[in-house]
Amino acid sequence: MVKNSKILVCDDDETLCYLLKEQLLEEGFTVDTVYDGRFAIDAIKRKNYDLLLLDLNMREVQGDEVLKFVVDYNSSIQVVILTAQTEIRSAIDCIKIGAYDFISKPYNFDELLLTINRALEHKDLLVKTALLSEQVNKKLSTRIIGDSKELQRVINLANKSAMSDSNILIEGETGTGKELLAEYIHKHSARSEMPFVVINCASLPDQLIESELFGHEKGAFTDAKSTKQGLVEIAHGGTLFLDEIGELSLALQPKLLRFLENGEYRRIGGVTNLTSNVRVIGATNRNLLEEAGNKNFRRDLLFRLNVITLTIPPLRERKEDILQLANHFLEIKSPIRSPKKLSPDAERILLNYDFPGNIRELEHIIERAIIFAENDLIEPEDLNLPADSLRGIHRKIHLHETTAEPISLEDIEKQHIAKLLKDTKWDRGETAKLLGISPKTLYLKIKKYEIKQE
Secondary structure: OOOOOEEEEEOOOHHHHHHHHHHHHHOOOEEEEEOOHHHHHHHHHHOOOOEEEEEOOOOOOOHHHHHHHHHHHOOOOEEEEEEOHHHHHHHHHHHHHOOOEEEEOOOOHHHHHHHHHHHHHHHHHHHHHHHHHHOOOOOOOOOOOOOOHHHHHHHHHHHHHHOOOOOEEEEOOOOOOHHHHHHHHHHOOOOOOOOEEEEEOOOOOHHHHHHHHHEEOOOOOOOOOOOEEOHHHHOOOOEEEEEOHHHOOOOOHHHHHHHHHHOEEOOEOOOOOEEOOOEEEEEEOOOHHHHHHOOOOOHHHHHHHOOEEEEOOOHHHOHHHHHHHHHHHHHHHOOOOOOOEEOHHHHHHHHOOOOOOHHHHHHHHHHHHHHHOOOOEEOHHHHOOOHHHHHHHHHHHHHHHHHOOOOOHHHHHHHHHHHHHHHOOOOHHHHHHHHOOOHHHHHHHHHHHOOOOO
């Protein structure tokens, strides 16, 4: 059974409705009953159902009319027709219109239950497929790269936050990985099997954002040729990630606040309140407390959203992670047959660069360097950093070298060999090639300097 499934039973036989409701409640479903098609239509407008058990012959509005309404209004609702033996032809016609299946009366409950579960699994698959199609060119990974104390502290807080169901605000500069952290929280929460839905609040105008979030009714505006589900409805049971939430207009903020307070919303052009159970995670590169002080962001929305606040430090404040991230990008972006590596000088340049664009900038630098490097070793010039930045980095390195304690040539050689051995995972042939010496000479130097494999 799909979790949190809501079923509407529509049949003019009140006794059958009562029995069906009792049986389905025992199976753990949420069940409502109505006795005519017009009441079914009213109920579907008021509430989000996953499945409709629908009789064909009723007093006022017939089942086929209800089915046509459902297909047009919210095609994600799975419809199972309850039909008499004499109405099989009509039931088959209903499947052509959009019903999932039909069951003949008198029904066998085990057979009906099997059909219901299959229909709900079909709906779940449709939702997941729709989300996958939106993200087909987007490689999401819940693996967070980095061992620095600053990052590990954030991950530890994220793990604790995932166990709750509270709303979360993730703060951090552009490119620090806020969406990745949000997905990490979702994957480690009780909602992990349900949808993780993303919307960027800075990428769409107000009306489109409202339509994306809450959906719209057919005819609500010029291009609204059919009813559309909102992302809050698609994300039901899962997590809704609102990226760049600080960009949300003051006109839309009260509607989001209302949804956060009680889970209620209205589609554009709708007159009835719908509900959805989602966890909201917002992300921003702004200081929303300052924005609230400047009247650009509602203070009550901020306090409703930031029950838990996580702040991702910029890359320049966790330099221990730079080379680990750089090597990760080299691994996934280099051609398989000719993987590239960073030279020691290129590593020093990266370690002394401030990365105003954070991890996203590092990823682009590595991707560009792979293209520019003429051999398997990436040199500083292949990084293609801004000239002003390079001059500052060279001054920083020179100052460090002139103020550091003197170090012998042998110590420098030992450190360099040990570093390359570690980078190549103790591939002596590869290390010797990088050093420009023979494997035998490398062997003798390892013995001389007593370099041990960690």
